[in-house]
Amino acid sequence: MDERLRASVVVASRNRSALLARLMTALEAQEGAPPFEVVIVDDASDDDTAAVLRDLAASSPLPLRAEAQRPRRGQSAGRNRGWRRAVGEVVLFTDDDCVPHPGWVAAMCRHLDEVDVVQGRTVPAPDQSANHGPFSRTLETTTADGLYATCNMGYHRSWLAGVGGFDETYRQFAGEDTDLALRCLEQGAGFAFAADATVEHDVRPSNLGAALKGTWRWQTLPTTLARHPRLEEAFHSRHVWRESHVPAVPAVAAVLVAVGLLVARRPRSAVALATAGSLPWAHYRLRRAPVTLDKPRRIVLLPATFLIDGAEVVALARGSVRARRLLL
Numbered sequence: 001m002d003e004r005l006r007a008s009v010v011v012a013s014r015n016r017s018a019l020l021a022r023l024m025t026a027l028e029a030q031e032g033a034p035p036f037e038v039v040i041v042d043d044a045s046d047d048d049t050a051a052v053l054r055d056l057a058a059s060s061p062l063p064l065r066a067e068a069q070r071p072r073r074g075q076s077a078g079r080n081r082g083w084r085r086a087v088g089e090v091v092l093f094t095d096d097d098c099v100p101h102p103g104w105v106a107a108m109c110r111h112l113d114e115v116d117v118v119q120g121r122t123v124p125a126p127d128q129s130a131n132h133g134p135f136s137r138t139l140e141t142t143t144a145d146g147l148y149a150t151c152n153m154g155y156h157r158s159w160l161a162g163v164g165g166f167d168e169t170y171r172q173f174a175g176e177d178t179d180l181a182l183r184c185l186e187q188g189a190g191f192a193f194a195a196d197a198t199v200e201h202d203v204r205p206s207n208l209g210a211a212l213k214g215t216w217r218w219q220t221l222p223t224t225l226a227r228h229p230r231l232e233e234a235f236h237s238r239h240v241w242r243e244s245h246v247p248a249v250p251a252v253a254a255v256l257v258a259v260g261l262l263v264a265r266r267p268r269s270a271v272a273l274a275t276a277g278s279l280p281w282a283h284y285r286l287r288r289a290p291v292t293l294d295k296p297r298r299i300v301l302l303p304a305t306f307l308i309d310g311a312e313v314v315a316l317a318r319g320s321v322r323a324r325r326l327l328l
Contacts (some may be wrong), residue, residue, distance in 0.1 A: 005063070006034035007109055008088030008157075012078030013096040014043040017052040019202075024056050024064070026099045033105035036092075037063040039082045039100035044072035076166035091160060095151040097202040099125065107197035108154040115190035116159050117181060119144060120152035120197035133206025134291035134301055135308065137214065138209065140201075144193040146234030148181035152199040159184050167244050174217040182210045182228040208304050215311040219319030226325035239326045241316060244289055247281035248309040249328050254278060255310070281306070 009027060013020065020040065023315045027038055038060075053066035067085055069078050076193045077124045083091045090112045094100055105122065111118040124138040132138075139149060163183045170176035185191055204210065221241060235244045254277020261270035282302060285291065291305050313328055320326050 005037050005088050005103060007035060007090045007092055008083065008086030009037035009038045009092045009094065009105065010079060010082035010086060010097055011038070011040045012073070012075045012082060012097055013040055013045070013049060014078075015045045015047045015049065017045065017047045017049040018091050019096045020049070020056060022099060023094075023096055024060055024062070025037040026102075027105075030060055030061060030100070030105045033221070033243045034109055035064060036088060037065065037086065038106055039065045039067060039086050040096075041069050041078040041082045043074065043078045044068075044070045048168045057189050059260075062186050074146040074168070074170070075150075075173045076168045076170050080165040080168065081225050083155075083157065083165060089157055090154055091157050093143075093150045093152075094199055097200075098122075098151050099200045101198040101200070101285040104199060107194055110280065111192050111194045111197070112154050112156060115192045116156050117148075117184050117189045117191045118154040118197070119148055119191070120154070120194045120199055120201050122149065122152045124203050125200040128203040131205045133205040134297075134305070135208050135211040136203055136206040137211065138201050143189075143318045147178050150177035150180075151201060152197065153177065153181070154194075154197075155184070159189050163187065170220055175220040177230065179227060180223050182224075182231065186228070186230075208307070211243050211308055212311055215315050217235070217310060217315075218312055219315040219322070222316060222323035222325045222327040223326050228322040235327070240328055242312070243328055244284065244309055245313055245316075247284045248306075248313050251278040251306070252282035252310045252313050278306070281309070 011023065024038070033037070041054055042053060050068065057064040057066055065085060067081055069081055079093060090109060092105065092108050095166070108120060122141040124140055136150050139151060141149060159319045163180065166176050166180050170179070235241050240246055255274050255317055258270040258274035261273065285302060285305055286298050291301055292298055317326050320328070
């Protein structure tokens, strides 16, 4: 590998072989970038990721290093493996479901000439607007948000080495990127937000099952908050992550108690309690923060929306017990 390479783009991937050629095409189209390599770590995929990476490494004009991580160890371990195998003096992280704009590498490197840690701008993929829905998933970061999502981050390699990289005890992909950035900043790293370094993030179609499954990862947030108290500045309040959880917490509590009343064969009391406890949350979701602009659908989607808000609260409560730091 050419030791003169200025930057290394590191990606941890699992079972997304269909997205890798698109990512490499975007990286090959970079304009004004210094010499850079690409390191993609395959986290024990059981699709054809290994074969796709071999073909891409053979055909790409960019230096592409494919690393196999087995057994499966998660994104934190994959990213650590990637930057430790890389040779660039700066390390740029993105994800396999993202498409960097042509000036991304150049802009990130320019900012890293001045500071130690850079966060770029992330927007939902504009050509996937049809996928937007009440339970779709994407990412939008247009200002420094205090969370430092790794789909668009850059670090001086020396800082990654100095703090030991990602904490691999994070097995869920939530909070590990925030933890890494805050460890650097708390030790004096200089930070900048790069509005000119844009990455487009895929929009996953609206799917209630996938959205519910995704809520479980948020149980790591209380751990990150316990380690980094300043993180509360990025949340709704000291003990509440999202504004929607303010009415959701008493609503969830009321429903859980109502279930107990039903078991005790007190149905009228159960219905009355669940209704009274849920009304403030329903008003919030119908008027202040609906999941859709279609007013009739807001009512139809209330049960599903409650499942999502409630699952997030339960995941955070579980994480709060483990971390001994309340965040709901």
